[in-house]
Amino acid sequence: MLGNNQNGQGLLVVLSAPSGCGKDTVLALLEKCMPIRRSISMTTRPIRPGEQDGVDYYFVDEPYFQRMLQEDKILEYTRYAGNYYGTPRTAVDEWLHTGETVVLKIEVEGGANVRRLYPDSVSIFLVPPGMAVLEDRLRRRSSESEEEIQSRMTIARSEMKHAPQYDYIVVNDRLEDAVENIRGIIQAEKHKTCRSANLLSEVINNAES
Amino acid sequence: MLGNNQNGQGLLVVLSAPSGCGKDTVLALLEKCMPIRRSISMTTRPIRPGEQDGVDYYFVDEPYFQRMLQEDKILEYTRYAGNYYGTPRTAVDEWLHTGETVVLKIEVEGGANVRRLYPDSVSIFLVPPGMAVLEDRLRRRSSESEEEIQSRMTIARSEMKHAPQYDYIVVNDRLEDAVENIRGIIQAEKHKTCRSANLLSEVINNAES
Numbered sequence: 001m002l003g004n005n006q007n008g009q010g011l012l013v014v015l016s017a018p019s020g021c022g023k024d025t026v027l028a029l030l031e032k033c034m035p036i037r038r039s040i041s042m043t044t045r046p047i048r049p050g051e052q053d054g055v056d057y058y059f060v061d062e063p064y065f066q067r068m069l070q071e072d073k074i075l076e077y078t079r080y081a082g083n084y085y086g087t088p089r090t091a092v093d094e095w096l097h098t099g100e101t102v103v104l105k106i107e108v109e110g111g112a113n114v115r116r117l118y119p120d121s122v123s124i125f126l127v128p129p130g131m132a133v134l135e136d137r138l139r140r141r142s143s144e145s146e147e148e149i150q151s152r153m154t155i156a157r158s159e160m161k162h163a164p165q166y167d168y169i170v171v172n173d174r175l176e177d178a179v180e181n182i183r184g185i186i187q188a189e190k191h192k193t194c195r196s197a198n199l200l201s202e203v204i205n206n207a208e209s
Numbered sequence: 210m211l212g213n214n215q216n217g218q219g220l221l222v223v224l225s226a227p228s229g230c231g232k233d234t235v236l237a238l239l240e241k242c243m244p245i246r247r248s249i250s251m252t253t254r255p256i257r258p259g260e261q262d263g264v265d266y267y268f269v270d271e272p273y274f275q276r277m278l279q280e281d282k283i284l285e286y287t288r289y290a291g292n293y294y295g296t297p298r299t300a301v302d303e304w305l306h307t308g309e310t311v312v313l314k315i316e317v318e319g320g321a322n323v324r325r326l327y328p329d330s331v332s333i334f335l336v337p338p339g340m341a342v343l344e345d346r347l348r349r350r351s352s353e354s355e356e357e358i359q360s361r362m363t364i365a366r367s368e369m370k371h372a373p374q375y376d377y378i379v380v381n382d383r384l385e386d387a388v389e390n391i392r393g394i395i396q397a398e399k400h401k402t403c404r405s406a407n408l409l410s411e412v413i414n415n416a417e418s
Contacts, residue, residue: 125402131415160416168400169408181400188397191377191390193334199378206340207369 010096011189012118013103014166015182016111017126018156020138022172023105024056026126029179030103034186037095037102041110042068045083048143058088076113081155085110101186108162115165122189124182125166129173131157219305220398221327222312223375224391225320226335227365229347231381232314233265235335238388239312243395246304246311250319251277254292257352267297285322290364294319310395317371324374331398333391334375338382340366 013036017023030036042058044065053059060068065084068074077086085107095102104114111123128134134156138149163169168185172178193200222245226232239245251267253274262268269277274293277283286295294316304311313323324332337343343365347358372378377394381387402409 127412157416160412163412164402164409166402168397169402169405169412170400171408181396184393185397185400187390188377188394191379191394193373193375193378196378199380200373203336203369203372203378207366 009120009195010098010100010102011186011195012092012096012114012121013101013186013189014111014114014121014123015103015105015126016108016123016159016162016166017172018128018134018159019152020134020141020156021126021128022137022175022178023126025175026172026178026182027103027105029175030182033179034183035101036186037091037100039087039092039102039104041085041105042074042088043083043085045081045085050143057085076110076117078107078109078113080107080109081151087114101190108159111162112165120195122168122185123166124168124170124185125163126170126172126178126182127160127163129171218329218404219307219309219311220395220404221301221305221323221330222310222395222398223320223323223330223332224312224314224335225317225332225368225371225375226381227337227343227368228361229343229350229365230335230337231346231384231387232335234384235381235387235391236312236314238384239391242388243392244310245395246300246309248296248301248304248311248313250294250314251283251297252292252294254290254294259352266294285319285326287316287318287322289316289318290360296323310399317368320371321374329404331377331394332375333377333379333394334372335379335381335387335391336369336372338380 015023015027027038031038040054040058042060042065044060044062047053047059062084065086069077073089074086075089075092077084087104087106087110092102106114114121115123135153138152144152170178170181189195224232224236236247240247249263249267251269251274253269253271256262256268271293274295277295278286282298283295284298284301286293296313296315296319301311315323320332324330344362347361353361379387379390398404
């Protein structure tokens, strides 16, 4: 029977969004409705109220981050608002090798790095339904000063301009819709002919036998 | 608010499959779970038991088909197993213009024609879980002689070889899964950045305002 193992190689999904757009909530719900592996990024920025080490990020200090870099244990990294953000290498390649779907939650700069390293990856850009909504969400999070909020908004505006470089754009208006759309995109990508080399050769062999 | 009208231009979906693979059943279910427009093909082949004129195909005679061709009312056509199969032009462009999702159920030759005419279209190839299953399904349809079944199997084998030219491959093993997968592919394609010119400019303008 065909299609039991469409491809031995997993799917790498890059998910980016301006901060405050709700990508953590989206990802948490996505995890509940389909089997994905989340790669947790490592950062030197301070932990915010409500965040958990090893869940939202691995929160480390700069010397530790530098040592990881020297030991080539960081897949890609970027410096953003004065802090380092990096993707630990270990798990990602292993998961992909065993055919799993790996989701990287990553800043726009990091997204571009990953696309270069993994041209076969799929990139999704989550956008807020409007900048006013984004500002409101940042304000309600209330972990930051007005100055920090304005600085985040400035960064968000410039991040939004990276949208055209992504394969898909999903508007995070209703949360459940955004999750369902991302789930659908991942599901669909798995059926791409270019990702179905094994299935394709089975189809052809079947037809010839 | 963003995303209410992601693109003014509709999505053209080409669905092909070897005969007997169940594409009519799949399409009938797909119509029930998402808004699509089905373009009904026109053919000169005789109607089979259980088929309905204007539902499965428009069944016409050869002089009528030739007149349609002369009047440029056929988008594309192909001759297959001694009969003509064509796509009437009228509805397709109109539906696409109003932003609808149009599904063309079409033979592999016709599929290649449509992809040339509409490079922006999405093509899906539905395959049976195995050639034995396909033969069994053709036999159970029992509208055809053994000779006809063997001739259809030969054609099916050669049709399967067109699979690599399609964007997506979906295995029609469990019917509901095949329908759900096709629905997901269509949904995902609507979120492609390259199809979201309007959304993208809204995003950028929003970020600049």
